Amino acid sequence: MQRRHLLATLASGAALAATPFARAQGWPEQPIKWIVPYPAGGGTDVIARALAEAMRGPLGQPLLIDNRPGAATNIGADLVAKSKPDGYTIMSADNAVLAFNEYLFSKLPFSPDKDFSYIGAIGKFPLALVVHPDFPAKDFKEFFAYVKANPGKVNYASPGNGSPHHLAMEMFKNRTSTFLTHIPYRGAAPAMQDVMGGQVPCMFLDLASGLQIMQSGKVRVLAIGSGARSKLLPSVPTLAEVGVRDSEVFAFQGLLGPAGLPAATVQRLNTELNRSFSTPAVIKRFADIGMDAMPGTPEQFHQLARAESRRWGPVIKAAGIKLD
Incomplete structure (x- = not known):
């Protein structure tokens, strides 16, 4: 009797432990919508399409680019923030969404810190x-x-x-x-x-x-405005070299989903995003535009975004810039 009870307990525990794995294995079961908060043909759009193509094979589903420009990226970002956290809506996010708009607008319909799941950084130039x-x-x-x-x-x-x-x-x-x-x-x-x-x-x-x-x-x-001289422009000094302090200025991009994405889904997307950086098509696309890939964890991406927000907030406030 005790043996049967032990076996039943172990079986129940194994089933519970397997649940996240099973969910990860079952996702994705349909195409994934990739929101780009800019018009088609721009740099963010081109990068997203290259990454989406590199990730579709390993994920087993197409990643469909959906351009939602407007309101300095707020239209696309708000759509994602209010999406169901099932892993079927993600977005390209940049400085605007993650570091600038919370200071440029009196009120945002979302919080860049709390209303998104951070998946991984894409790159910076x-x-x-x-x-x-x-x-x-x-x-x-x-x-x-x-x-x-x-x-x-x-x-x-x-x-x-x-x-x-x-x-x-x-x-x-x-x-x-x-x-x-x-x-x-x-x-x-x-x-x-x-x-x-x-x-x-x-x-x-x-x-x-x-x-x-x-x-x-x-x-x-x-x-x-980079931390070191660019390999593409090796004779050009950095701002720091010419004496401008705390002067690294760059545009960066990363991948977000709505808050509450399952941890297994975030990890799978992060893994495939990082893996895509080593594919020939993505390497070429990044090289063509001078973008440096930024492989890393979701936590590192979140830390980067919040650090940039803290860095740019005082600059925007001092300049008195508002977009509304």
Whole structure:
């Protein structure tokens, strides 16, 4: 009798222990919706599609890109935050969702810290300070001296208010006690065109959008906001090298789901995301745009996002930037 009771207890315990494994094995049983909070064809969209293709084989289901642009990424982020936590809705998230918008908007319909399951970081690419080739400064030292001597008279372009490019220059101004005048555009392409054309003399430009024109000489690259020199632009000094403190400025992306995703689902997605970074197609795509892959755990991604939020909050508040 005691033996039968022991066997029954062991069997019951084994069944309970197997439940998460069984759930992990059963998921996914249908296509996964991958929200991209930007229009089709942009950098975030291109990266998501490359990763989705690399992950579909191991997961055994297609990952379908669903572009939901608008409200500085808040439309897509809110949709995901309110989705059922069953592993069938995930999203690409960047600086806007995770670090900027909680300061740029008076009220968000979601909490970047509490309303998402952090799956894993995707990658980051630095922003570089560029000027038109005819600008009267051949290097960073001359640029700094010029803007210092001409407060408010030097304009700078950005893809729009609250963009990483805009905030990178605000951080630069904050750290160097300089004053440049912001000229916001509707996207990176028109901003770059006017800097190349000389209508606006300078901007912070991300490598994903501007690497080709940087390498072609259509703009002059004065400094790069990375922790170390870029292999793609080895002759360009970092902002730290030229004396700008706490000056690493980069755009980063990661993968989120709604809060409450099962731990086994988060782990499976994290595993396949990290594995995708070693596939030839993803390696090539990242190399083409100067993105550095950031394999790691969900916890590391969450820590990065919150650290960036704490770093950028004071910059945004000091500049008095609001998007509503």
